[in-house]
Amino acid sequence: MASVQHVVVIGCDGLGSVGFTPSNAPVLHKLMREGAWTLHARGVMPTVSSPNWASMIMGAGPEQHGVTSNDWQPDKFEIPPVAVGSGGMFPTIFGVLRQQRPKAKIACVHDWDGFGRLLETTALDVLENVKGSPAPARRAIEVIRQNKPTFLFVHFDDVDHAGHTYGWKSPEFFAAVEQIDALIGDLLAALSEAGIRNHTIVIMTADHGGKGKGHGDATMEEIEIPWVLNGPGIATGHEIKAPVNTYDLAPTIAWIFGLRPPSCWIGKPVLEAFNAIVLDRQTRAGGIQCQDSPRKFKRIIMAEKASNTIALSRNRGDTLVISGPSEFGFGLCAAVRSVFYWSCSCKALGLLCPLTKPPSPSRRPN
Ligand SMILES: [Zn+2]
Numbered sequence: 227m228a229s230v231q232h233v234v235v236i237g238c239d240g241l242g243s244v245g246f247t248p249s250n251a252p253v254l255h256k257l258m259r260e261g262a263w264t265l266h267a268r269g270v271m272p273t274v275s276s277p278n279w280a281s282m283i284m285g286a287g288p289e290q291h292g293v294t295s296n297d298w299q300p301d302k303f304e305i306p307p308v309a310v311g312s313g314g315m316f317p318t319i320f321g322v323l324r325q326q327r328p329k330a331k332i333a334c335v336h337d338w339d340g341f342g343r344l345l346e347t348t349a350l351d352v353l354e355n356v357k358g359s360p361a362p363a364r365r366a367i368e369v370i371r372q373n374k375p376t377f378l379f380v381h382f383d384d385v386d387h388a389g390h391t392y393g394w395k396s397p398e399f400f401a402a403v404e405q406i407d408a409l410i411g412d413l414l415a416a417l418s419e420a421g422i423r424n425h426t427i428v429i430m431t432a433d434h435g436g437k438g439k440g441h442g443d444a445t446m447e448e449i450e451i452p453w454v455l456n457g458p459g460i461a462t463g464h465e466i467k468a469p470v471n472t473y474d475l476a477p478t479i480a481w482i483f484g485l486r487p488p489s490c491w492i493g494k495p496v497l498e499a500f501n502a503i504v505l506d507r508q509t510r511a512g513g514i515q516c517q518d519s520p521r522k523f524k525r526i527i528m529a530e531k532a533s534n535t536i537a538l539s540r541n542r543g544d545t546l547v548i549s550g551p552s553e554f555g556f557g558l559c560a561a562v563r564s565v566f567y568w569s570c571s572c573k574a575l576g577l578l579c580p581l582t583k584p585p586s587p588s589r590r591p592n
Pocket of ligand 1: 433
C-alpha cells in the first residue's frame with residue numbers, strides 16, 4: 227500500500243449533509259463508496275462560517291479559540307483564545323505543520339475572503355483568495371501541478387451563495403452542489419495527472435448546512451456536516467459510526483502526518499476512518515514490513531479505554547481492535563510497533579503476526 231505524502235482538504239461552504247442525495251453528487255458519492263464517510267459529523271454553535279472554519283483548522287471550539295462570530299478579527303474579539311501558538315494566534319493545522327515539518331509545501335486557495343484571516347498567514351507557501359467558481363478550482367489545480375503540496379486546503383463558496391439566494395434544498399442549491407462536485411472531480415484528476423493521487427488522502431467537509439435561506443441557528447439541517455475521506459490507508463465503503471466533530475479535522479490531519487498536537491486542541495483523530503495506515507506508517511519508519519497475505523487484518527480499530535494498558539482483541543477474525551488510553555492515539559507509532567512486536571511471540575492471542583523483521587524503535591515517519 228502506498229504511503230501518505232499529501233493531504234487535500236476540500237471545504238465546501240454551506241454544503242451540509244442536507245446537500246447529499248443519492249444522485250446529485252456522483253464524484254462525492256464515489257469517494258464515499260471507496261472511502262470512509264459520515265453525514266452526521268457536527269459543526270459548532272453558532273452555525274455560521276467563521277467559528278466553524280476556525281474550529282475545523284484549530285482543533286478546538288469557539289470556547290477555546292475565541293472565534294465566536296463572523297465579526298471576529300485578529301484584533302477584535304469578545305473572548306481571547308486560551309492559548310497562543312508560535313504564529314501569534316491560536317494554533318491551526320497550517321502553523322503546526324510548518325513548525326514541525328519546516329520543508330512541507332503548504333497551500334490554501336479560498337473563495338471566501340474571510341477564510342485567510344483565520345490562519346497563520348506566514349506558515350503557507352501559497353495563500354490566495356480566488357473568487358468565483360471555477361476560478362478557485364482552476365488555481366488549486368495549478369498549485370497541485372506546480373507545487374505537489376504536502377497540505378492543500380481548497381475552499382469553495384458557491385453552494386452557500388445558492389443557499390442564501392434560492393434556499394437550501396432548492397433546485398438551484400442542488401445545481402450548485404452538482405457544479406462543485408464536478409470541480410472536485412477536476413481536482414482529483416489533477417492529483418492523478420500530477421502522479422500523487424495514490425499518495426494523497428482527500429478529505430471533503432463543510433462548515434455548516436442551512437435551512438430556508440440562512441443558517442446560524444441550532445437545527446440539525448444547519449449543524450450536520452459531511453466528512454468524506456478517501457485515499458491510502460482509509461477504510462473503503464465504511465460509514466463512520468463514532469461521533470465526529472468539526473474540530474477533529476486538525477487532529478486527524480496531524481495524526482496522518484505524525485505531528486504532535488498542541489495541548490490546547492480538544493479534537494481527536496477520527497481513527498475509525500483508517501484501515502491499515504498504522505502498518506503503513508510502520509513501513510515508512512522502516513521497521514515493519516506488512517505481508518499482504520489474505521489473512522492480514524482488513525481493519526485495525528483504535529479504541530479508547532480508561533486504563534493505561536494497551537490491549538488487543540480480534541473481532542470476527544478480520545478486525546484487530548487495539549484499545550488503550552485516549553492520549554495514545556498520538557503516540558501510536560511507538561505503541562503499535564511495540565504491540566505488534568510483542569504479539570509475535572504471544573501465541574495465546576492467536577494473532578497473525580504482521581512482522582517480518584523486528585522494528586527499529588529510533589525511526590519515525592517524517
Ligand atoms: Zn459558511
